[in-house]
Amino acid sequence: MFKLQELENLKQNLTIEEVLELLYTLVVLKKLSAIPHTRINLFNEKSIRFEDLKSQLKEVKNIYDVTEILDGLEKIENVKDDLFIELFNISQNVEIPSIYEAFEYREGLHTSVVSKQIVELSIKLLDEENESPIYVPFKDGLKVSELTTRKVCCEYDDSKKSFVASLLRLWDNKKIDFRLTDSLEKPKFSQENSLEKFDSVIAFPPLSLMKQFDTMGDKFNRFKIHKNVKRLDVAHFEHVISQTKNKAVILMPVGFTFRSGIEEEFRKYLIENNILETMIQLPPNMYSATSIETTLFIINKNKNNKNIQFINLKDEKFLTKIGRKTVLKDINEIVKIYLEKKVESHSRIISYEVIKNNNFNFSIDRYITKNESIPSSFKWIKLENVSIIRKSQTLKDVDDGENVVELSPSDFSFAGYTISGKKIKKININEKQFETYKLKPYDILVSAKGVVGKIGIVGENINYLLASQAIQVIRLEKDNDIKSEAICLYMYLKSDIGQKALMKIVQGTAMPQISTKELKNFNIPKLSVLEKSNVINTFNKEIEKYDEIAKLQNDILKIHANYLK
Template structure:
């Protein structure tokens, strides 16, 4: 923000007894009023030497911006604040007439004010630059739907025809104010793009050369799109991304640039799975770019960029991981800023020059992952390459070829049950991963007991954490006892009876190694809580060890047990030392 504008705003904020949102709207309206007057595009009523009321400001700005509703801050006159209002406008006009500030400076200030608002948000400039930068130079008509779609629109060349639809009156004012301050033509339509799209041409929704937007993230919209007369939504989805992307596809004859939550990329709910299968099988998915974490200030959701193109000719999909430090500028512990945007665009648009940065995957490879669109599944990191090099020294096998995988089901305690079971959880894993400590006791009735016995753990079972602390591994000791269960956080791996290429102890040692932990954690999906699916676990590639290699692992296994016993003894001695010291000083 320009220093003079910031100082004026800071000074004036103490003169107006307004809530933050009202103050932001008032300042933005004053910016528009002064800019329009000084551009000599205003009616004769725009006189800076005339005492201005809130009603006058509302009437002038509403007329110039063609607003359908009055400004919230100007719905009633505020005589007690008129002196402050006129002082603010006079000082602002002086800055403008002295060529200290420009319309662009005012636009930057408006965006920064809205970005700091508790009730509003803006799309970071770097994301706007990225989204618009992916459009082809020949693009002449662009559709920017949803709230703050105008942030993308204002980055487009002046000769581009741009339309945005938004169902927020506040957003309509913001978009039209920005359009006026930058003197850029922008058609702003107040409507819900999903429920009531208005852009119709030749009996169908108008198709633009391209569509760019960041739809609402993590929103459930089921019920909002019932009875769609434009037949945009073949899937029934709980989350909104499918509907938003379908709408954007319906109004594009070229590229669709859409920022989505990372969770959307790997979720497998019915509607989302069907949608991803459809765009992959129809070869509309052009690319996916993973972005750094913490780019948004208004919501704690990490995002990626999906590029769709119903007219693309390539049979493969481009996956790029731009979440690395090369594209990240840390602002705080939780917030980051996208950087080196032009380099990112160069890599995506010229992939033949960056073989290590871009991976092409066929629709068959994507189908094999269950239509998981996370770039991490396809783009190999340095750690991935180290793992590949390590595994290349062994014969390998899918985990499901070596073990049976059992996923425990929930069993509920019943006080009136007639049989006792012991349930072990993550807290029961000791320093080397052995089950230890007191389990949770469950009483189960006859029917639930029958189900529980099908998923009991046995000595030498390997337990893999599949919820939350993915990467931790446990081992069931010989003296586990009867009626022992693992809770739902685990998957039980039981080496097949006739398997000669793996032993339980060797498997436990490998999965507990840095390589094994990395494999498990890299297969995990989720944002707030990590999850490891049975399908991904089954297809995990592990070394198939010969007898001599298994013996080496067994020796390491026993040595770890012995070391843990020594640690336990030392810990008991430490406790005893403290106890004796307390006794001595208490004498």
Template sequence: MTLADYIEIETTRDELIRACKQAADLIRTRVDYKYILVLLFLKRLSDEWKKEYNEALKTLLEKGLDRKEAEVLAKDKSFHRFTYPEKYLWEELRKNINELPVRLSEALKLLAEKNPELQGVVDRLDFLEFTRHRDNFDILVQLFELFSGLNLGRASDSILGDAYEWLIGYFAPQKAKEGEVFTPSEVVDLIVRIVDPQPMDSVYDPAAGYARMLIRAYDYVKQKYGEEEAKKLFLYGQEVNPTTYAIAKMNAIVHGIKDIKLEVGDTLKNPRFKEGETFRKFDIVIANPPWNQDGYGEEELKKAEFYDERFKYGFTPKQSADWAWIQHMLASAKRKVGVVIDNGCLFRGGKERQIRKAILERDLIECVILLPEKLFYNTGAPGAIIIFNKQKPENRKGKILFINASNEFEKHPEVRKLNRLGEQHIEKIVNAYNEFKDGDGFCRVVSLEEIRENDYNLNVTLYVFPQEEIEEIDVAKEWEELRAIEEEMREVELRIEEYLSELKY
């Protein structure tokens, strides 16, 4: 079959998710699921290139070009999003399964060479190393054949994005045990809706992970203002783990986001985004950094780039970098910061209290949200969201909104021990933030003066606590029911006495 004969049958969301579930069953916990993501990405690039080739060929033939000339021109890179080496198209790789690991490694290496934006991305995982164990070779072949039944050339970005999200979420419990940070989709959605990015904004995540917060910011603007406006967003992220960075880049591409800028490196030590002689500033900064990360005490932070500007409110204790992350985010923001963080950083003393006090006195904190327990894969502890605003409206100055969302959850439909935020819970929290007023044991506006009196303690339960529902009691009805019970007891006692008297005779 020639490239021109390639028949394009669109793969549906259900078909793709079903294939992902089968792939997950194949590998279980035996091998890293990132190999599935790479194969899925390669299949997408291969099928997309074939689709672009056919569309270009059709256009050129309609313009009257000779078929042979048109077939050559249709392969020109001007018709394609990525340059794809034709001899490594999926169907070509399939012709010799025994050589699959070698050919896959060659394909990914060549893709990285021909597409600078894929360097350090598709060539990050080694299929030759992966298949040194014979069982892994069999798994690779089965995965390859499974994806061979899909046509991803015309599948929408949202469908591919959903597949990536499903796979990342499915393996999150396993990866959490290995130390990876995974933010539940509902928490990502909540924080993005609160910070409310607009077209033309720059959005930065200094602990990007799989870039899910940045992708959600893009989708939020797309849903609210349209795709063309979403394309006007400027997205930036930094991730310390090179393999996680590679998945983040692929994740953004399959979501249809072309202009995201991602860098590899330790953000606290060396922020990669710079402007002139200093670090870059962004309209909005959002992140779920590693909680209670150790190893970033005063001695270490003083070695960091721009430390005097980024950590000007104080140095964190060696055992927890929570307020180091927060300070970096504040220093990097022009307008708003939204951070998901350990609840303990709201009230711990010592160096953290001093930093908290300095930031509070500058009136930078706008809202503190206590989340429910058991939302996160790697801890049952209730996290918190802190919203900082450098451009507080006049009516919010000198005040902080505390939201106690500890009861706003439903049981997770797939993970027995977990809870999750439902849509109604997210809406309730976002509405409370937007309205910025007291609300029946759920939220309360607190003055900076009251927080000073509490020694700069930001523990949400200190300021707002869910009201217990008091059941109204109908006293008359309860009295009647009690009298009826007593009457029944007297009748039973009489019958027992009669029975005992009969036994005596």
């Protein structure tokens, strides 16, 4: 099998894209020449040049649709005879990769590429018995055509894809209706002021693309939510919905599932209009050239209930290794879970009310958690009902200020109270801002940015303390026995149960964080007097154990310092 990388050594003054176009045009014509009466005699010649190839294409224009191929070749300049002869010989005598593989190789040199497994899964999630065309806007329509016998109607603003589509129609009789356009700016599957509707849509839009896009002049009235923002995820999604008659599968970045602002408003729109059927969290590294995490949204405009299915494919059940690469083990099993709406450790059916109570946050960890072990006897209250929650702010240093310690999560004591830290700032303690943000005894500290989930509790007899911007501060409001309540909250947040619950409200992957809004809605257990007493005893025992560990560590340091004695 010929290796496409070898073309890098042959291309001379041409680009790799141009070399691929020349080679695969020759390959396709070679196949057609075997058909009787095709009038393709190029391969009967002893000597051949690039101009001969173009002349041959012009001769058969009335027989085959080669206009895009000819237009593409006309743009290639300075093709040297020795290079062309080399490519001609390869097309004649060497087994080479398919057209799909070749142009995916070309694309992979410049950008991240949707894996073939994502494409296959997306196709199978549509109604398999439906033989109607699949609409694929934005990109990757040709990749969809590789894995289906259905007609593919695709839009792309890359003329090179029009070239490849023409090759595929000639080579494999693929049913591809390719429209050269930007799907957002000027969709071409339309008539006057109305868009064509498709039973089946698959979309892999460019993820988190930042670009100015004016929706005001849209004659198709596609955009209900997207207004005057540069991130185009919502606009891409709304375009897909506008051309969907029945079902659509759309790939989105995982951040789309939990980001606030316009994305939260759009998630609410999906739920309240009851068109979101299923969310499938994909494992990382399903793209080449990037480890970005993605999610498949399945839109169904003919749902018969208001529930949403969540499937977590990050579960090891679905994954296997091929060399160093992680891949999906069994796509058919995933499709079966989707169709049968199975409820298992990796799959849940969630009601409208639950999602609404979660502020329309679709983060998979809110709804699917491994080894859930929350006691059924617990009664729950919202944290905002018993506390003030505030994200700390940075205060400016001043030359004549007082020494103030700014705590970071690394300063939190492993057990017991946190009373000091390493960073000293000069702060005007008479300013109102300092009074607002200074820490008080029994404040609970939650690391909420970067390294999330570390927990601290501020001790008594402290000097001036502030928290860094990476920390959310929880101050209990109860009039009596704040100390006991604070210890119980601290121990809950540190516990395995509390940590799992906190991880459910973490947002972001590159920079994880916990927002003030999420903490306000966070549920904590309401304990009985006996339960509180047990927790406080555990708190004191933990301090005792930690003191023992600290003493042992100190003894070890002494041994190291006196190894000759």
